[in-house]
Amino acid sequence: MKGIFAEENWIHSEKTFSIESALSSDSGNYQCQTSASDRSDSTRLEVYDGFVTLQAPTNVYEGDDLILRCQHYPGYTAKQTIFYRNNAVIQDWGSEDELHIENVNMTSSCKYKCTKQVNHHLLNYQHSDETSVSVQALFSLPTITQSPQFVTEGDRLTLTCHTRLSPHRQYTVLQFAFYQEGQNIQEFSSAHTYEIPFAKLSDSRNYTCDVQTSNHRIKKTSTTTTIQVNKIGERELFNKSETEVTSKPGTSHVTTAVAVTSLVLVLFLIVIALIFLYWTKRIPLPGNNQPASKVFSQKPHKEAVKNLMAAPPMEISAPLNVIKQ
Known part of the structure; x- marks a missing residue:
C-alpha cells in the first residue's frame, strides 16, 4: 500500500x-x-501549543550544518530573540529567530534554549522553550589490519583501513590516506588499502591511516599498528612451533591412554595374585600340619583297611516315627 x-x-x-x-x-x-x-x-x-517553540532537526550527524528555529504562536507579533547553549548565551538579543551552527561535531551535543519577546494584549512577554540535540557519528574510528598475519621478506603485504559508515548516510563519499611513522605514504583517495609488493625488513614500522569526508569536514585517525617483517627461514620456525603446539593435545591423549592401560594391567595382576593366595590356603599341600578332619592320607594304612573289611554289616533300624500299615 x-x-x-x-x-x-x-x-x-x-x-x-x-x-x-x-x-x-x-x-x-x-x-x-x-x-x-x-x-x-x-x-x-x-x-506544541506554547507561545514559543524551539525547532531542531531529528537526525544530526558530524559535519552537518545545524539550524535551530525559535518560532512563536501564529497570529502574534514577536520581537527580539536570544539563544542559549547549556544556559550560556551564544547569540544575544536580535531580530533573527534562527541560529546557524556550521560543521557540528560530537561536542555540539547539548541542550539549547531560546527566549523570544512576544506581544499580546498590548504588552511584550518573554517566552522560552528548549530542546536537546544529539550529534551522531558519521563513521566509526578507523582501524588497520594486515594480510598476511606473518610477513616474511619478499611477501606481498596489504594494509586495509576499516571504518563503518552510518546506514542513514550510506551515500557519503569517504577518502583514505596511509602513514608510516607519521610520514604520508599514500595520499587521500578512494582506495582503502595500501600494498607493499615486496616486503623488506625496513618496512617493520608503525602505520596509521586517516579517513575523511570528501568535503574535508570530518577526519579521523586510526590507532597505531606495528608491522613486523621477518627474515627468510623464520617462517619455518614459526610453523614448527605451531605444529608443536598443535600436537601437544594429541601427545597428552596418548600418555593418558598408556597410563590407563598400565593401571588396568596392574589391577589384573593383583586380582590373579589374590585368587592364587585364596586357593592356596583353601587346598593345603601334603605335609602341612592341618587338623585330621581336613587331611586325607593318599595311602591308607593296611591294618585300617583289614579292620574295615572284617567289620559286620551295620543294622539300620526303622525310624521311630514310621507308621505301620
Whole structure:
C-alpha cells in the first residue's frame, strides 16, 4: 500500500500530505511508501501549543550544518530573540529567530534554549522553550589490519583501513590516506588499502591511516599498528612451533591412554595374585600340619583297611516315627 503513514497507520494515498491547523494530537512518527519500495525511515513530528517553540532537526550527524528555529504562536507579533547553549548565551538579543551552527561535531551535543519577546494584549512577554540535540557519528574510528598475519621478506603485504559508515548516510563519499611513522605514504583517495609488493625488513614500522569526508569536514585517525617483517627461514620456525603446539593435545591423549592401560594391567595382576593366595590356603599341600578332619592320607594304612573289611554289616533300624500299615 502506497501513501503516508502515521504511527504505522495509513492516512493518505498521495505523495504529499498537508496538515492544516495542526494540533498537539498530530504529534507522532510519519512514514511514506511507494508501490515499488518499502516504507521509509520514520520522521518525528511534534506539535506544541506554547507561545514559543524551539525547532531542531531529528537526525544530526558530524559535519552537518545545524539550524535551530525559535518560532512563536501564529497570529502574534514577536520581537527580539536570544539563544542559549547549556544556559550560556551564544547569540544575544536580535531580530533573527534562527541560529546557524556550521560543521557540528560530537561536542555540539547539548541542550539549547531560546527566549523570544512576544506581544499580546498590548504588552511584550518573554517566552522560552528548549530542546536537546544529539550529534551522531558519521563513521566509526578507523582501524588497520594486515594480510598476511606473518610477513616474511619478499611477501606481498596489504594494509586495509576499516571504518563503518552510518546506514542513514550510506551515500557519503569517504577518502583514505596511509602513514608510516607519521610520514604520508599514500595520499587521500578512494582506495582503502595500501600494498607493499615486496616486503623488506625496513618496512617493520608503525602505520596509521586517516579517513575523511570528501568535503574535508570530518577526519579521523586510526590507532597505531606495528608491522613486523621477518627474515627468510623464520617462517619455518614459526610453523614448527605451531605444529608443536598443535600436537601437544594429541601427545597428552596418548600418555593418558598408556597410563590407563598400565593401571588396568596392574589391577589384573593383583586380582590373579589374590585368587592364587585364596586357593592356596583353601587346598593345603601334603605335609602341612592341618587338623585330621581336613587331611586325607593318599595311602591308607593296611591294618585300617583289614579292620574295615572284617567289620559286620551295620543294622539300620526303622525310624521311630514310621507308621505301620
